[in-house]
Amino acid sequence: MPAPLIETRDLAKTYRMGDQTVAALRAVSVAIDAGEFVAVMGPSGSGKSTFMNLIGCLDTPSGGSYRLAGEEVSHLSADALAAIRNRRIGFVFQQFNLLARTSALDNVELPLLYAGVPAQERHERARRRLAQVGLEDRAHHLPSQLSGGQQQRVAIARALANDPLLMLADEPTGALDTRTSFELMALFQSLNRDGMTVVIVTHEPDIARFARRVVGFRDGRVVEDRPIEPEDAAARLAALPEPAAA
């Protein structure tokens, strides 16, 4: 059996707030295999965002170990972590975090830019990713000219740009309406079906329902970890009443 893609053992994170030490994460041991679709759930303050930052290599743990694709990454330097984020992880954020006044294509190219990919190849790959999320005709639009759902799809194209092992989405539907949320989840499901490992952080049970496994956090610990039968986002989308004609 191959090693899991993500394997944390007694992962812990403590913050100092003034003279108090706050434990955001206490001894979390989770293993996620390649090809899984995991929803990380929990109320705010449960530690789910801290967990997400740690497995996304945005932060370093205070204790425990974290192996990504078999490699121990908990003690790597900031530059090495930047390289891992660049090559292995694709991020999708609640607020999209696209660069303003920068075309969709240039936004998607950003990770390739830091990977040192030559300009020609950068354009081609970015274009392909935009086509994959159905936005090939919006390549030269600015984020301000795109709807929320379109912006989030540009963000997904950006996350995919460097062929990562893992997609991490932090409340990806938090700023979207129901219909657009379902559209987005359908996209995630389709990516997952094609083999992409997807981890999304959400506090909405309605969104977690589309995943195949739910990991629940509370007070810095894993309190729930079970596989679920996912709902089909595309089917839910079809069942929604047609939007009122504007």
Add this chain to the structure above:
Amino acid sequence: MSLLATLRIALRALRVNKLRSALTMLGIIIGVAAVITMISVGRGAQARVEEQIKSLGSNLMIVVPGSTTAGGVRLGAGAVQTLTEDDAWALQREVEEVQVAAPSLRGGAQIVAANANWSTVIQGVTPEYLEAREWPVVAGRGFEPQEVTGAGAKVALIGQTTARQLFGDADPVDQEVRIKQVPFTIVGVLDRKGQSMIGQDQDDVVLVPLATARNRILGTAQGSTLRRVATISVKVRSGADMKVAEEKVRELLRQRHRLQPGQDDDFTIRNLSEILAAQETSSRILTLLLAAVASVSLVVGGIGIMNIMLVSVTERTREIGLRMAVGARGRDILTQFLVEAVVLSLVGGFVGIVLGVAGSFAVGSLAGWRTELSSAAILLAATFAAAVGIFFGFYPARKASRLSPIEALRYE
């Protein structure tokens, strides 16, 4: 990430805030323009002084009659001509530091050519005078030795201004002029000297042999058997100490004039080279001072850049967080902001150079000051502008590069 890509990002970021970028650059623009204009004004002043030194002749002292006391009455300088031609020859013979000592007489006269006349300065000189003043003859010839001995020949050398006034564009050589009814043949034309230190046109002059001047033009009052002269121009050998030479000249003249110890000199030695050297020094200091004041505005411009870059880093914290999340390393962020600051200061520097060059021409033509552009000053200002960008851009850029990605992403 390639520098070209970084440059494109920087340019885009600067274009987004056009007005802000322009205002930030203004500091550098003014600074660079000020440095270039001020240095060119300073160098103009310096060049003027240098030109005067050149026109005077280097290592030159001028000995003129001083005040004399006759029976308790102190007469003003020059009231009595105490210097003689023999004083000059003695100086040349006996003071080893002296290269030449040229006696001369001076007076005004109306000079008449065929159909023009002009009031000018007549100087009676010996060939040594031209050597002392480093004043070459550009057309015709100088005085021959036999022309300056005895009663003196009726030949003249003519200055550029006088030549133009009398002959226009025609060649004055071998032309006849009359000075106080005495006919003279012009044998040569003097090189252009320009203005003297006090603004006199040195080219408005006619030189005649000393003996001729004494005997035929300037009258006997200045003449007599003692062969008195109005000035002695002393050229000191190059490399010799002017101060030492001046002391020796003074000593010899006091001895020749039989002055008792304690008695005032009856002559005055004007060490013009020294005055000019002092002027040159002061104009050089002026240049430095102007440049220093102008540099202050460059530094202030740099602080402006730092200020705006700090604001920009704070404003774009989320952007920095995102770039880090997708794989930018600290040094990528550092380069990005540094390049932005340097682009600001370089573009500002370039505009400043254009304005500075225009400014120095404007000062030259509006105020009538002489200005001299120097490529060194332009290079210096440009380099300084870039250095200011790097120096003042570094702190904000480093601040940006040290942000933690999660804190930057969470920043509201």
